[in-house]
Amino acid sequence: MSRWSPDRALFRLGDAATVVPADGVSALDAMLGVFEAELDARELRRGTRLDCVLAGECVRYRIVPWRDDLATPAQRQRLAEQVFVEAYGEVARGWTVRQHAERHGAATLACAIESALLDRLAALALARGLKLASVQPSLMHDHNRSRFELEAGWCWLVSVEAAWTTVLLMSPTEPLHVRRLPTGDGDLARLLDREWFTLGIDAPRCPVYVVRTPGGMAETRAYAWRANSHWSFVPLPGAVDSEAEALAA
Numbered sequence: 001m002s003r004w005s006p007d008r009a010l011f012r013l014g015d016a017a018t019v020v021p022a023d024g025v026s027a028l029d030a031m032l033g034v035f036e037a038e039l040d041a042r043e044l045r046r047g048t049r050l051d052c053v054l055a056g057e058c059v060r061y062r063i064v065p066w067r068d069d070l071a072t073p074a075q076r077q078r079l080a081e082q083v084f085v086e087a088y089g090e091v092a093r094g095w096t097v098r099q100h101a102e103r104h105g106a107a108t109l110a111c112a113i114e115s116a117l118l119d120r121l122a123a124l125a126l127a128r129g130l131k132l133a134s135v136q137p138s139l140m141h142d143h144n145r146s147r148f149e150l151e152a153g154w155c156w157l158v159s160v161e162a163a164w165t166t167v168l169l170m171s172p173t174e175p176l177h178v179r180r181l182p183t184g185d186g187d188l189a190r191l192l193d194r195e196w197f198t199l200g201i202d203a204p205r206c207p208v209y210v211v212r213t214p215g216g217m218a219e220t221r222a223y224a225w226r227a228n229s230h231w232s233f234v235p236l237p238g239a240v241d242s243e244a245e246a247l248a249a
Contacts, residue, residue: 007048008133011035014056015138015162015213027057028117036124046129052121055138055161055213060095060112061168061178062087066105076102080110088112100140106174111137139166139178142211146236154206156192156231161213167195189229211236 013035025033064080080099084092095112102108118135125132136144142159150157150170157168160183169177177199181191192208208231 007045009044009048010051012053014054014058032120049131049133050125051134053136053138053141056163059137062110063175063178064108064110066107084112109175149236156208158210189231192231205230207232207234209234209236
């Protein structure tokens with residue numbers, strides 16, 4: 001790193017499927033304990049800026065439909081928050097909700113993260129003289145890293161993690177559908193067939209772009225891809241292995 005600019009460090013949280021909390025320890029505390037240990041092990045210089053990518057149970061996704069009567073940014077934000085409350089109940093009122101790539105007249109992909117998690121990440125960084133520079137959901141991170149590989153038009157983006165697989169269907173103009181499934185829960189082609197049928201889409205099958213993160217499909221061989229499937233699977237580079245490559249991306 002240049003001495004004229006602060007160092008940066010990338011961390012992924014929530015990928016592991018095997019973090020088992022001890023008795024009396026919450027899953028959130030167990031995950032943050034792993035993150036804290038990794039922070040200390042890397043012995044980062046004071047002033048280092050942290051970029052955190054959240055996966056697994058750390059983040060939830062929903063599609064926020066467009067409504068002409070709720071078109072201002074503030075109204076769209078309140079609508080997104082209400083979408084999560086309707087889906088997950090009153091607990092969602094304690095979540096921080098953000099929308100991705102808003103466009104007038106189009107639905108948006110929104111994510112929700114526990115506000116307490118964001119506060120604790122910032123506190124852990126501050127206690128070590130570090131700065132929490134960014135927090136990004138893994139699906140958005142995968143999309144942004146892969147966006148130049150995606151063809152214009154309809155497509156699925158499939159993010160495979162150790163415990164969960166998230167499927168996002170996009171049209172040429174807006175996101176249409178997002179769903180999270182347990183990794184390894186059946187044949188991926190059959191799962192996409194089921195989602196396609198449920199949505200009632202009368203169109204040719206579209207490309208399926210698949211991103212595999214550490215501990216995901218590459219290691220567990222979770223999904224069997226049918227060789228004769230009518231879906232066209234396109235593997236994309238998985239989560240980066242090196243911090244330098246991640247920051248360059």
